[in-house]
Amino acid sequence: MNAVVxxxxxxxxxxxxxxxxxxxxxxxxxVNLARYVGLWYEIARYPNRFERKCxxxxxxxxxxxxDGDIRVVNTCxxxxxxxxxxxxxxxVVDSSTHAKLKVSFFWPFYGKYWIxxxxxxxxxxxxxxxxxxYLWILSRTPEMxxxxxxxxxxxxxxxxxEAQKLLKTARAGSTKP
Numbered sequence: 001m002n003a004v005v006x007x008x009x010x011x012x013x014x015x016x017x018x019x020x021x022x023x024x025x026x027x028x029x030x031v032n033l034a035r036y037v038g039l040w041y042e043i044a045r046y047p048n049r050f051e052r053k054c055x056x057x058x059x060x061x062x063x064x065x066x067d068g069d070i071r072v073v074n075t076c077x078x079x080x081x082x083x084x085x086x087x088x089x090x091x092v093v094d095s096s097t098h099a100k101l102k103v104s105f106f107w108p109f110y111g112k113y114w115i116x117x118x119x120x121x122x123x124x125x126x127x128x129x130x131x132x133x134y135l136w137i138l139s140r141t142p143e144m145x146x147x148x149x150x151x152x153x154x155x156x157x158x159x160x161x162e163a164q165k166l167l168k169t170a171r172a173g174s175t176k177p
């Protein structure tokens with residue numbers, strides 16, 4: 001075996017060890033979907049390509065469809081001041097907890113939507129997925145108490161997320177993002 005092939009194999013093996021060393025992402029134990037549906041305000045998110053045009057006032061509204069799936073309507077205001085919407089469907093993947101869903105805005109493509117933190121009274125929710133590439137912090141109100149936000153950040157670090165990657169969502173008329 002030549003040295004180049006050996007170096008490549010060692011590098012790939014090391015990459016697999018590093019990638020495999022991240023602990024599995026845990027979800028909340030149970031989600032009551034009847035309580036979860038409704039309007040949520042985005043407080044912060046990891047930057048992502050499908051929200052790149054969203055400047056402020058990002059919301060997600062969930063409602064149960066006749067077939068039991070969940071209708072998802074994401075709305076935001078662009079830099080040009082226009083309201084834009086994306087409509088999709090969510091399906092429960094884990095019926096024992098209802099914490100793992102898959103969401104599609106462009107059939108047949110689905111993304112993982114895992115509820116990884118949830119307020120006792122469903123006042124906030126944190127949504128991620130196993131690769132930890134995507135993350136959203138949601139609230140039932142447009143603003144979140146700083147102490148609640150900081151508590152979420154502390155729990156996210158323990159789940160393998162990097163708080164410094166979060167982009168706080170701006171609100172129209174707000175002096176802070």
